[in-house]
Amino acid sequence: MRPITFSIEKRSERARVGTISTPHGTLQTPAFVPVATKANVKGILPSTLESLGAQVTLANTYHLYLRPGEQIVKDAGGLNTFMDWKKPTMTDSGGFQVFSLGAAFGKTITKIAKGEENALAQGVSVYDEGVQSQHGQLAIIDEEGVTFTSHLDGSLHRFTPERSIEIQHALGADMFFAFDECTSPTADYEYQRDAMRRTHKWADRSLKAHRRNIDANKKQGIFGIIQGGRHTDLREESAKEIASMDFDGFGIGGSFSKEDMMGAVQAAVRHLPEEKPRHFLGIGEPGDLLLGIEEGMDTFDCVAATRLGRHGTIYTKRGPITLTNEKFRSEYSPLDPECIVPGTEGFTRAYVSHLLRSGEMLGQMIASMHNLGFIIRLVDGAREALLEDRFSEYREEFVRGYYA
RNA sequence: GCGGCUAUGGUGUAACGGUUAACACUACAGAUUGUGGUUCUGUCAAUUCGGGUUCGAUUCCCGGUAGCCGCC
Numbered sequence: 001m002r003p004i005t006f007s008i009e010k011r012s013e014r015a016r017v018g019t020i021s022t023p024h025g026t027l028q029t030p031a032f033v034p035v036a037t038k039a040n041v042k043g044i045l046p047s048t049l050e051s052l053g054a055q056v057t058l059a060n061t062y063h064l065y066l067r068p069g070e071q072i073v074k075d076a077g078g079l080n081t082f083m084d085w086k087k088p089t090m091t092d093s094g095g096f097q098v099f100s101l102g103a104a105f106g107k108t109i110t111k112i113a114k115g116e117e118n119a120l121a122q123g124v125s126v127y128d129e130g131v132q133s134q135h136g137q138l139a140i141i142d143e144e145g146v147t148f149t150s151h152l153d154g155s156l157h158r159f160t161p162e163r164s165i166e167i168q169h170a171l172g173a174d175m176f177f178a179f180d181e182c183t184s185p186t187a188d189y190e191y192q193r194d195a196m197r198r199t200h201k202w203a204d205r206s207l208k209a210h211r212r213n214i215d216a217n218k219k220q221g222i223f224g225i226i227q228g229g230r231h232t233d234l235r236e237e238s239a240k241e242i243a244s245m246d247f248d249g250f251g252i253g254g255s256f257s258k259e260d261m262m263g264a265v266q267a268a269v270r271h272l273p274e275e276k277p278r279h280f281l282g283i284g285e286p287g288d289l290l291l292g293i294e295e296g297m298d299t300f301d302c303v304a305a306t307r308l309g310r311h312g313t314i315y316t317k318r319g320p321i322t323l324t325n326e327k328f329r330s331e332y333s334p335l336d337p338e339c340i341v342p343g344t345e346g347f348t349r350a351y352v353s354h355l356l357r358s359g360e361m362l363g364q365m366i367a368s369m370h371n372l373g374f375i376i377r378l379v380d381g382a383r384e385a386l387l388e389d390r391f392s393e394y395r396e397e398f399v400r401g402y403y404a
Numbered sequence: 405g406c407g408g409c410u411a412u413g414g415u416g417u418a419a420c421g422g423u424u425a426a427c428a429c430u431a432c433a434g435a436u437u438g439u440g441g442u443u444c445u446g447u448c449a450a451u452u453c454g455g456g457u458u459c460g461a462u463u464c465c466c467g468g469u470a471g472c473c474g475c476c
Contacts, residue, residue, distance in 0.1 A: 037439055058438075096438045108444075112437055138440090151440050182438075225438090253438065282438040303439045310441070326432070359442060 004175055004221030004248045006277045006298075010387055014269065014296040017386045020249075020277050022088040022174035023219055024080060027055045029277065030293045030386075032379040033090060033301035034372055038063045039073070039083040042306050043365040044372065046085045051343055052373045053380060057085055058301045061167050061176075062094035062159075066150055070170035078172030089173040090301070093164045093206070095180035095199075095225070095253070096282070098146045102139035103184040111282055113185030113230075113257040141181060143198060161205035169216045177251055177281075178206035180225040185255035192229040199227045200241045207245055221248030223279060230260035232267035239271035249277040252297070261288065265295045286315060286378055286402055290395045293382050305375045309367035312356045315339075315374040317401045323367065328353040335366075338401075341373030 003023050010017040020027040034041045034049060036057040041049055049057070059079055064070060076082035079089045103109065139148035145160035164179035180199045183192055203224045210222045224247035228234030242250060250272055256264055265280070272278060280297040283289065289300055308314070312324035316336035321328070323335075331349040334340055347366055355363025378398070385394035 033438095035439070038441095042439080042441060060438080063439085090438095092438045094438095097440095100438090101440075105440085108435090110436070177438080180438095251438080258437095279438090284437050288437070300437095302437050304437050307436060307439060307441095307443090310439095311436070311443075313436085322433085324433095361442090364442085 002221060002248055003217070003219050004277075006249070006275060008274070012386050012389065012391055013294075015294050015386055015391060016274075016296060016298065017383055018277070018298060020088075020175075020298070022221070024086065024088045024174055025055075027088055027299070028380075028383060029298040030289075030379050030383055031055050031299050032289065032376050033058045033279075033299055034376075035301050035303045035306065036083065036085075036089075037303075038067070039079060041368075041372070042310065043361065043368045044306070046083065048343065048369060049085070049372070050087070052341065052369065053376045054087070054372070056088040056090060056174075056299070057083075058090040058092060059083075059171065059173065060092050060094070060097075061164055061171065062097040064091075064171060065094070065167050066152055066157075070167045074170040074172065080172070088175070090279075091168050091171050091173040091176040092281070092301075093168065093177040093179045093225075094159055095164075095177070096182045097148075098139050098141060098159075099182035099184060099255075101148055101151060102137050102141065102146075103187070105137050105139070109184055109186060111182065111185065111255040112261070113255060141195075141198075143201075145179075145202075146181075161202040162209045165206050165209040165213075165222075169210075169213055169220065173220065175221050175223060175249065178203045178222060178224050178247070180227060180253055182254050183227065183229055185229070185257060187229065187255075189229075189231060189234075192227075192231060193234055196227040196229075196234055196238050199225065200238070203242055203245060203247075207247060211246075223247055223249040223251045223277075225251040225253045225281070226268045226272075227254045228264065228268070229254055230256045230264050232263055235264045235267035236271060239268040243272050247276070249279065251279040251281050253281040262291050262295060265292065265297065269296045286375065287399060289375070289379055290382060290398060293379070293386075294391070294395065300379070302375075305371035306368045309369070309371040310364040312363075312367065314352075314367050314370050317398075318404065319402050323349060323353045324356050325353075329357075335370050336374070339374055339377065341370045341377070344370050344373070 005021045008016045008018040018029045033056050034054050037060040039059050073082045139146050147158045161179040168176040179202050181195045183195045224242040226238045226242050228238040252268055277298045279299045280292045283300050284302050313320050313322050317338040328349045352363050352366050385391045
């Protein structure tokens with residue numbers, strides 16, 4: 001019996017409603033996964049997280065390895081005990097940091113490319129770009145793994161698939177990811193293909209490293225990651241390859257352009273087994289979550305809710321608003337009159353605007369809390385809608401209000 | 405009353421007899437999708453007033469005004 005099991009309660013075209021069982025309890029899917037990079041969701045207490053309806057959190061291998069070190073977490077009794085979070089946990093493998101500290105370091109590239117960057121990328125070889133900017137990067141990739149300098153103190157480190165898995169065993173999350181390379185959206189086709197095939201080899205090595213550890217196999221499940229950028233043929237190749245391996249679940253990772261995201265997902269999902277959970281890494285914005293659900297994705301993690309909140313932007317049913325804008329200084333209305341998040345009922349836009357403008361941490365906490373509550377409710381609502389056969393109406397109604 | 409010093413965006417500073425007077429903060433706006441915790445990118449905004457010298461003055465000169473310091 002595997003530690004991670006998945007059952008589907010209902011299907012609606014490609015979308016599904018299910019339950020993931022883990023040693024720390026179950027997850028009703030579709031589910032949003034708050035990001036707890038350094039074993040905390042920035043500005044949010046675990047008890048608050050629970051009251052917002054969070055079912056699971058995702059921590060990061062790279063960050064916890066550097067500080068405090070995986071041994072500290074292990075000796076604490078694992079991630080759950082360390083951070084006093086009793087529900088299921090996940091860890092990301094550190095593969096994303098290969099991108100964020102490598103090709104994207106010190107640049108404005110994000111994992112979601114805009115249209116123009118795309119066009120720009122057509123004629124540009126990322127290999128050249130990489131050589132040019134290698135001095136400014138903290139990570140260098142080779143076939144065996146990644147060598148990087150710590151962003152904290154400049155010290156030299158190396159991750160291989162085996163090392164990433166070893167660290168993730170020490171962290172002890174219920175579900176964790178194979179070590180992968182998240183490519184830049186500005187990379188050309190050849191680079192995407194080569195990086196994807198390298199990721200496949202790393203997936204195989206990650207899986208073998210995990211299965212060798214009998215003890216960890218009783219407590220933790222491993223997810224393989226599909227890459228391939230925005231190219232549907234690469235996404236298909238990647239999905240077939242990763243699906244053929246004995247993973248407990250799958251993740252769709254990497255970079256896209258906004259327009260091609262769902263095409264890439266569809267191409268991948270086609271080749272994934274029905275009976276295993278699918279996680280959409282780093283997605284997303286409200287509309288993207290609903291699209292992902294429609295395409296058959298089960299879980300989603302994203303930093304947007306907390307990052308936007310910290311920087312003063314909150315979600316509302318009528319689209320995102322920037323609370324630090326002058327007009328909100330004297331708006332004595334709820335953060336979102338159409339979506340009151342429990343625990344924030346009494347706060348007005350004017351008050352939170354004041355806190356954020358004053359640099360008060362409570363402002364960031366309230367805005368993060370609101371955004372997390374908003375997103376979790378959105379995804380939970382989608383689950384209900386799927387169960388009641390009204391998902392498309394649910395999605396359309398939301399999109400009509402949010403993107404009006 | 406006399407003498408000296410100072411006067412540059414909202415704030416604190418910079419600069420020069422010569423294009424669009426610089427910088428930081430503030431203000432205003434934008435960005436953010438597996439987090440490098442208060443980040444990144446833009447924008448608005450000033451030479452105290454009146455004369456004079458000069459091709460040209462924020463800069464040099466005279467005066468007014470204001471502030472600070474000293475003296476009686």
